[in-house]
Amino acid sequence: MYNPALEDDRALRTSADRVFEALQDAIVRGDIAPGSRVGETELAERFSTSRGPLREALRRLESRRLVERTPHVGIRIASLDHAALIELYYLREALEGMAARLAALNMTSDEVTGLKNLLLAHEQDEALKADTAYFQQEGDFDFHYRVIHGSHNTALTELLIGELYHRIRMYRYQFSAYANRPQKALGEHQRIVEAIEARDGDLAEMLMRRHISSARQNIEKHLKENS
């Protein structure tokens, strides 16, 4: 059987890159328990490679704060600390607020219409499915991805999507449902798009910041109740 994905794997990717992505995915999805210590030999066997490429992958995961390393002792998978999650939301508020501002200034009209169509699709899904968490979460990521890309600021985009979002996704996978008020979020998304369409950077930033700030407060409330 011809499998182009496998060939690409071998042709234009190094083993270290392949391990990096696979291990990152395993950590984000929780296949490896957060906070657990893992040995290099064990991981190397799991991903069918030697310790050399594995250690290169670990260095990159260390930069993304997905593993913690102490010299001569070993690595442990990042633990899920509530305080760290709250900190991440302050970062998101600042960065995505800026992204919304820049998106209002720099998005092409094609990108704006694409964004509007996305929300229309969400609206219909929402009407049908009432309150399904999964679709809302994926749709939520999709919306935010598009706004971030719309900033046309590559440093900002790479920082948010390439580094911070993996940590956010890890929390979402493992703490699962925060009861994240889908219909309310959809309404906030719509207002943000309206501000972007009106090319009102100030308003777009303010609405995005409130949107993320609300999500943070919602999480804080749930954490306080369940403790």
Add this chain to the structure above:
Amino acid sequence: MYNPALEDDRALRTSADRVFEALQDAIVRGDIAPGSRVGETELAERFSTSRGPLREALRRLESRRLVERTPHVGIRIASLDHAALIELYYLREALEGMAARLAALNMTSDEVTGLKNLLLAHEQDEALKADTAYFQQEGDFDFHYRVIHGSHNTALTELLIGELYHRIRMYRYQFSAYANRPQKALGEHQRIVEAIEARDGDLAEMLMRRHISSARQNIEKHLKENS
């Protein structure tokens, strides 16, 4: 001021970490020409180690965008792109604005008095030295470091100081003087501290954002004139 040397005894004993620090410094200071291709063997000899630890260091520098890597071809030192510098200033505006807001809320009174004393010292240096660029730059970093730490948000602090500031410093070293208006900057710093002391997060954020936005516009003006 942030001083990574304090942790050297415990954290930096491996060869890979030592090379990472040394190579990062060499890149930031411009000892290695930006955009130039460098071979792994050559670098390994330069830092008296083998290619194994060197490659681990390169992976981390790749995460910090200080080197660019293409598989099976090699690495090249990050080039100094004007557009990328402007993008970085938008990141700084968003992140340090948030840092100033959080500093106004979370700084201890000891930290606030330390910050005030720092500016008093700058004021006297300024009065004496009139317009010396170097002290102002170092003092500028010192001021911003303290505000960032004052946010008491470790994710924000590590992101700004551990990742973004190295890129900023690289530009400052190599494009040197932007005529960065020391006395005007000092006045802006003083107003920011006043807002922090008054525990006015909104005002502190606004002033910090204006401060960085002014610096960005100043750079943009100089770039336009010199092209």
Add this chain to the structure above:
DNA sequence: CCTGGCTACATTGTCGACAATGCCCCGTGT
């Protein structure tokens, strides 16, 4: 029984050798 140090083991850190890939140059054909 507890404490302190010491020994043995497991794990991480480092290195040199080998394999795989890309690049450059040269030769050949049109």
Add this chain to the structure above:
DNA sequence: ACACGGGGCATTGTCGACAATGTAGCCAGG
């Protein structure tokens, strides 16, 4: 003269072995 292909060379990617370090368990002494 130029385009295309093949071979040699330099560089990167990978691997297994060895050295260095931390840890746990044991033994001796109090």
